[in-house]
Every structure is written in structure tokens, then in C-alpha cells.
Amino acid sequence: MLQNDSTNRRPMKASSQPGGPRGLQLALWSLPFVVGFLLRSRGLVDQVLIGDERWEISAALARPLPELFQHFLISGANYSPPLAAVHRLMLESGMQPGELALRAPVWLCGLLLLIGLPLFLRSRLPFRVVYPLAWLLAISPQLVLYSRMVRGYLPLVVLGVIVTFAALRWIETGSRRAGAVYAIASGLAVCTHLLALPFVAAPLAYAGVRLWSRPGRDAPTLGTWVGMALGVALGVLLFVGPAWRSIVWLLEELGGQGRPGIEGLVATLARLAGVGSPLLGCVFWAVAGFGVWRLFGLAPRLAGLGLTQIAAQIVAVSVIGSLGSESEILLTRFVMIVLPLLLLFTAAGLAPSTHAKPVRKALSLALVLGFMLVFYWAGPLGRDAFREGSFVHAWAHRGWQDYTPDSLTLPGENFYASLQESGRGGTVIEVLWHGVAFPDVAPAHQRVHGQTVVVASLIDVWWKDPRLSLRNSLRPLGHRPIAFLRSGARWVVVHREPGAESAQVSGAEKARAERMGFPLVRELVERQRVLGQKLGDRLSTVWGPADYADDWLLAWDLDRIRRQTGER
Numbered sequence: 001m002l003q004n005d006s007t008n009r010r011p012m013k014a015s016s017q018p019g020g021p022r023g024l025q026l027a028l029w030s031l032p033f034v035v036g037f038l039l040r041s042r043g044l045v046d047q048v049l050i051g052d053e054r055w056e057i058s059a060a061l062a063r064p065l066p067e068l069f070q071h072f073l074i075s076g077a078n079y080s081p082p083l084a085a086v087h088r089l090m091l092e093s094g095m096q097p098g099e100l101a102l103r104a105p106v107w108l109c110g111l112l113l114l115i116g117l118p119l120f121l122r123s124r125l126p127f128r129v130v131y132p133l134a135w136l137l138a139i140s141p142q143l144v145l146y147s148r149m150v151r152g153y154l155p156l157v158v159l160g161v162i163v164t165f166a167a168l169r170w171i172e173t174g175s176r177r178a179g180a181v182y183a184i185a186s187g188l189a190v191c192t193h194l195l196a197l198p199f200v201a202a203p204l205a206y207a208g209v210r211l212w213s214r215p216g217r218d219a220p221t222l223g224t225w226v227g228m229a230l231g232v233a234l235g236v237l238l239f240v241g242p243a244w245r246s247i248v249w250l251l252e253e254l255g256g257q258g259r260p261g262i263e264g265l266v267a268t269l270a271r272l273a274g275v276g277s278p279l280l281g282c283v284f285w286a287v288a289g290f291g292v293w294r295l296f297g298l299a300p301r302l303a304g305l306g307l308t309q310i311a312a313q314i315v316a317v318s319v320i321g322s323l324g325s326e327s328e329i330l331l332t333r334f335v336m337i338v339l340p341l342l343l344l345f346t347a348a349g350l351a352p353s354t355h356a357k358p359v360r361k362a363l364s365l366a367l368v369l370g371f372m373l374v375f376y377w378a379g380p381l382g383r384d385a386f387r388e389g390s391f392v393h394a395w396a397h398r399g400w401q402d403y404t405p406d407s408l409t410l411p412g413e414n415f416y417a418s419l420q421e422s423g424r425g426g427t428v429i430e431v432l433w434h435g436v437a438f439p440d441v442a443p444a445h446q447r448v449h450g451q452t453v454v455v456a457s458l459i460d461v462w463w464k465d466p467r468l469s470l471r472n473s474l475r476p477l478g479h480r481p482i483a484f485l486r487s488g489a490r491w492v493v494v495h496r497e498p499g500a501e502s503a504q505v506s507g508a509e510k511a512r513a514e515r516m517g518f519p520l521v522r523e524l525v526e527r528q529r530v531l532g533q534k535l536g537d538r539l540s541t542v543w544g545p546a547d548y549a550d551d552w553l554l555a556w557d558l559d560r561i562r563r564q565t566g567e568r
Contacts, residue, residue, distance in 0.1 A: 028131070036114040036138030039381060040107060040147045045100060046390045048433075048442075048455050048472045053150040053393065055079040057102060060087035061465055069239070071246045072194065078250075080152025080192045081243070096469035102150050109155045110147025114138060117161060117340060125298060126351070133347035135372050140343060141274045141379045142336055149393050152192045153333050159189040160199055160309075160337035167203035168305055170228065171210070174220065179228050187235035194240070194247065195334045198316035202309040204229050265318065267328035272339060274379040284375065288342055291349030298348070306341040313338050390453045390472060391443035410444055411501045411552035412493075419449040419491070426490020426559070427452040429474060432498045432532045441495065444505045454489055458531040459524065481542045485558055485567045494536045494554045499525035501552055 049057070059068060059079045065088050069081045086105045090097045118134040137143060146154040162185040169178035186200035207220050207228070220228070240247065270281030295303040317334045350371060352364030380386050410416070419425055430442045433455035446453050456474040457463055463473045474487055484492045495501055502525075536554045540546065548555040561567070 029134070032118075032131075032134040032138040033115055035135075036144075037111065039138065039144045040110050040114070042387070043389075043392065044103065044107070044148060046452060046472060047099060047103075047148065047392060048390050048453065049099060049102075049150065049470070050391060050393050052077070056084045056150055056152065057087060057468075059084040060091060061467065063088070065089070065092070069191070070242045072243055072250060073246060078193075080155070082188060082192050083150075083152045083155060091467050096467060098469045098471050100471075103148065106149060106151065106154050107147055109158045110143065113143065113147075113154070113158050113161065113340065120165070121344075126354070128351040128354070129295075129298070129344075129348050131347075132350045132368055132372075133344055136343040136347055137340070139274070139372065139376050139379075139381060140339065141381050142272065142332065142339060144381060145393065146336070153336055156189060156192045156196060156337055157339060159185050159192060160196065161340050163189060163200050163203070164305065164309060164341065167207075168302055171203070171207050171220065171305070172301060174224060179231060182228070183231040183235035185235075186232050187237075187239035189337070190236045191239035193334075194250065195317055196337055197236070198312045199309050199337050200232065200236070202312035203305060204232060205312065206305050206308040264328050264331060268331045268335065271328060271332040272335070272342060274375055276380075277378060280375065280378055284346065287349035287371070288345040289349070291345035291347065291351075294351065295345060295348040303345075306344065310338040310341055384447075388450075389443060389446050391446065394440075394443055410448065411504055412445070412548075412550060412555075413448055415548045415550075415553060415555060416445050416449040419451055425451055427454055427488065429454045429456055429484060429487060429489045429492040430495070431456045431458070431492060431535065432495040432528050433457050440505045441498065441502050451490075454487065458528060458535065481539060482567065484556075485562055485565070487558075490557070490559055492539075492556050492558060494532055494539065496529075496532060496536065496552060496554060498528050498532065 055074055055077045056079045059071075059074045059081075062074065063071070063084075065085060068084050068088060072078050072081065083105060087097070087102060090101060095101065114134075114137050117137065118130050121130050121133070143154070143157070146157075163182060166178045166182035166185060169175050170182055182203070189196040189200050204225070207225055211220055211222060211225055266278050266281070269285060270276060270278050273281040273284035275281055275284070292303060292307055295306075313335050317331065350368045352361050352368075376382050386392055419428070428446075428449065428451050430445070430453055433442055442453055442455060454472055454474050463470060464475050466475075474483065536546075539554070539556060543556055543561050546554040547557045547560065
């Protein structure tokens with residue numbers, strides 16, 4: 001029987017709203033939401049589907065709805081069955097989704113978190129805590145980037161928030177409804193990503209400690225705790241049970257393969273903070289640690305539960321290990337579910353004291369503003385490569401560094417720079433694109449020419465699926481010349497040596513050589529090179545010599561060819 005007695009249970013403090021006209025209050029509340037909306041939406045229509053964004057889409061294209069929940073892998077990579085199911089429903093409804101439609105479910109989850117969490121906490125915590133939280137949610141690089149990508153990590157973060165507050169409600173009141181929400185959200189979260197299991201189990205551990213240390217006092221009974229544990233287990237099994245064969249394979253093949261070292265953990269903690277600097281990361285975590293202490297005074301059960309979940313997720317993922325956990329980029333994804341709680345602790349650490357004098361309050365406000373500005377400009381969101389271009393989402397896969405060193409001369413740089421001249425601008429089709437084998441080339445060149453980019457791959461079959469209507473990825477109809485002419489683009493560029501060019505552009509020969517040691521990558525690069533050579537020969541035969549040619553590039557002016565051939 002679930003416990004419903006809430007005697008002696010202290011509720012979280014109500015919000016203390018700022019004084020002043022109602023219009024000013026509304027403006028204050030709206031500002032972080034507007035900034036967060038713009039960061040999550042700016043240039044979204046021009047973004048090329050990149051790298052890991054393919055997996056949920058590929059699963060939706062390849063598998064019927066029931067079968068999606070019987071696997072967690074496709075082509076050796078993990079995908080999120082719930083997100084793939086949403087895409088599958090789009091396809092079965094007759095939609096021809098493009099990039100925006102495919103990103104819409106995740107983008108909406110990002111807005112839900114941005115707006116919903118501060119509004120939910122507004123009546124439970126003081127304004128001086130909730131308002132900095134709204135700003136931290138708005139400018140967190142991880143939350144911004146993954147709100148724009150076709151990946152299941154941002155929906156997972158939203159499910160994690162639901163798990164936390166449903167579990168907290170159950171712990172505080174014994175509510176059966178809250179317990180049911182906790183169990184269902186836990187199952188969905190683990191189905192979205194298996195490594196969410198430590199996070200969803202942590203509330204049971206927290207409630208169990210309270211039961212052991214405070215029997216009969218402000219804690220669930222043993223029967224209530226056992227019932228909730230069984231409910232959570234049932235919820236998880238309901239969603240992931242059909243994929244048990246896939247889970248067994250994952251545990252045998254991928255479990256324990258990668259564990260982060262100290263350096264990787266430090267880098268991960270810095271990325272959660274939203275910066276690439278370990279020093280600034282330490283500052284962020286120090287503020288968050290101070291916030292833990294302050295939140296214990298405001299909402300002790302929320303603070304205790306949140307701290308338990310953060311510790312459980314980071315420690316468990318680090319100790320258990322999984323393929324990719326040695327990389328701070330992947331490890332950050334695996335623990336990103338804790339980020340809203342971490343930002344809440346940080347907001348509590350930044351909050352000014354209620355008893356401070358006006359001068360001290362003004363100083364505290366200035367410090368909070370300075371903190372936000374420093375962390376915004378020190379992270380990827382403050383850089384030109386994030387604010388401009390068609391490959392913003394590549395930053396989620398990178399070490400938050402610029403695409404190329406400023407001192408590096410790019411292959412074909414003279415040609416790309418010439419596109420800024422009057423009368424030469426227009427959309428550029430980059431042929432031989434591949435987001436796995438050489439993802440840096442097109443983004444680096446776009447920073448030089450500044451034109452709209454459409455990519456075309458000679459290998460990726462899923463781009464050619466007629467059920468999709470992609471705007472930024474050309475379906476080239478076998479790369480017949482007519483497909484390029486009908487695209488409306490101004491230039492088509494064929495890269496002659498994609499592997500060597502990628503190594504040159506990356507500015508990291510050693511790292512690129514190590515990556516090229518993977519047989520799959522070597523095979524992709526060689527296939528692209530051979531196919532690119534054949535395409536260049538074919539276009540030269542049909543259209544004549546390229547308008548620009550060097551050892552790296554062949555480029556044709558499609559407007560000139562349209563005028564000559566009359567094709568449109």
C-alpha cells in the first residue's frame with residue numbers, strides 16, 4: 001500500500017516574486033526564454049543532417065513500429081526507439097519529412113524543458129533561484145546543441161526531470177499517481193537510453209536510505225518502498241523487455257570496454273559546465289557545490305534526491321564503462337540526464353541572499369550577470385562557427401574547437417574565397433560529403449565562402465529514400481548531371497582526394513592517421529575517392545572542363561551551364 005500521510009512533511013518554499021510593475025516582471029521572465037528560443041532555432045532550417053543524426057532516421061526507415069522496440073542498434077550504432085517510433089509514425093501517416101520535421105520532436109522537448117522547468121519550480125522555490133536557473137537552461141551548450149539534433153538525448157533529459165519530480169512527490173506524499181508517473185517515465189527513459197538506469201534507480205536508493213535512517217519519520221514505509229521498486233522494475237521491463245536479445249548482446253560486446261581516466265572525467269565535468277576550460281569548469285562546480293548547501297536549506301529533499309541522482313549517474317557510468325566512455329564527448333552524453341539538476345544547484349549557488357542590503361543585492365546581480373556572460377563566451381555558443389553555417393551540430397561531436405586553425409591554408413581556399421566576389425555567390429553543392437569519414441571539409445570551406453551549402457554523398461543510401469524530403473542533402477538520382485542543374489544551386493564542387501583533404505583541413509595529421517587506421521573509414525575514403533574520380537570524368541565529358549580545377553577540387557558554374565544548355 002502506498003503511503004498517503006503527509007503529516008510533518010515540510011513543503012518546498014513558495015516563490016518570492018520580484019516587486020515592481022507586472023509588465024516588468026513579465027519582461028524579466030520572458031528574456032531568458034526568448035534568448036533560449038533563438039539559440040535553439042537560429043539557422044535551424046539550413047542545418048545539414050550530420051553523423052549520428054542518421055541512426056534514428058535509418059531505424060525508422062528500415063523497421064516497422066513494433067520491431068523498433070525489439071532493438072537498440074542499427075548498423076552497429078545505438079538509436080532511441082521512442083524517437084525512431086515518432087519518425088516512423090510520420091512516415092506511416094504519409095508525411096515526407098524534411099530536416100525540420102525530423103528535428104521537431106527534439107526541438108519541442110528542448111523548448112518544453114526551457115520553459116516548463118522554471119515555471120514548474122516558480123511556486124516551489126524563490127525567484128532568486130528560479131530566475132538564474134532559467135538563464136542557465138537558456139545558454140547551456142549541451143542543452144542548446146542537443147535541442148537541435150535528431151538524437152534521443154534531449155528527450156531523455158526531459159524524461160529525467162519528470163522522473164526526479166514524480167519520485168520526489170512520491171517520497172513526500174506517497175501519492176500513487178506520482179508513483180505511477182515515476183515508474184512509466186523510468187521505463188521510457190531507459191528505453192530511450194539504457195545508461196539512464198542508474199539515474200532512475202537513484203530515487204529508490206534515496207528513499208531506502210531515508211527509510212533506514214528515519215523509520216516512521218518523514219519516510220516511506222517498507223511496504224511502500226518495495227511496491228515502488230517493483231513498479232519501477234515493471235515499468236522498465238515493459239519498455240525494454242522486448243529488446244532483451246539486443247541488451248544481452250550489448251552487455252557482452254560493449255559493456256566495460258571503455259572507462260574514462262581522470263583527464264577524461266575532468267573534461268566531461270567541464271563540458272557539463274558548458275566550457276572547454278577545466279579551470280572555468282572548476283569554478284562552475286564550486287558554485288554548484290555551494291548551491292547544494294544552500295538548496296538543503298530551501299528544499300532538503302529535492303537537494304538530497306538531486307545529489308543522489310547526479311552521483312549515481314556519473315559514478316555508475318564511469319565504473320561500469322561502455323564503448324565510447326573513454327571519450328569526454330560521448331561520456332558527457334551518457335551523463336547529460338543530470339544536467340538540469342546540476343544547473344539548479346548552480347542557480348542556488350548564484351542566488352543573492354534575501355537579507356542582503358540593496359547595494360549588496362546589486363553587486364550580487366552584477367556577479368550573476370558576469371558569470372552568465374563569461375560562461376556564454378567561453379563555450380561554443382559564443383563563437384562564429386556556432387552562430388553561422390550549416391554544420392552547427394558538428395560541435396556536439398567535437399572538442400568545441402574551431403574547424404581549422406587560423407594559420408592553416410585550406411585546399412581550394414582561393415576558389416572558395418572568390419565566391420564572395422560580386423556575381424559569383426550562390427548555393428554550393430559539396431560532393432563526396434560523408435559525416436563519418438571526413439566531416440570537417442565542408443564546414444571549414446563554408447567559413448571561407450559564407451554561401452549556403454547543400455551536400456551530396458555517393459555512398460549514403462538513406463539520403464536517397466523517396467519517403468524523405470531533405471532540403472540540404474541532395475538526392476542526386478545516381479548523380480546524373482541533370483540532378484545538379486535542377487537543384488537551383490550555383491556551384492557543384494567535386495573533391496578529388498577527400499581523405500587527404502580531410503587530414504589537411506583538420507590540422508591534426510597524427511589524429512587523422514590514427515582514425516584512418518579503422519578499416520571501415522579506410523574503405524569509405526577509398527570508395528569516395530574512386531566514385532569521385534568517375535563523377536569528375538563524367539561531368540567533364542558532359543559539361544566540358546571545370547570552371548575551376550586544382551589538385552584538390554573540380555568546380556562547375558551551374559548558371560553558366562544552364563545558359564548554355566537551356567536546362568532549368
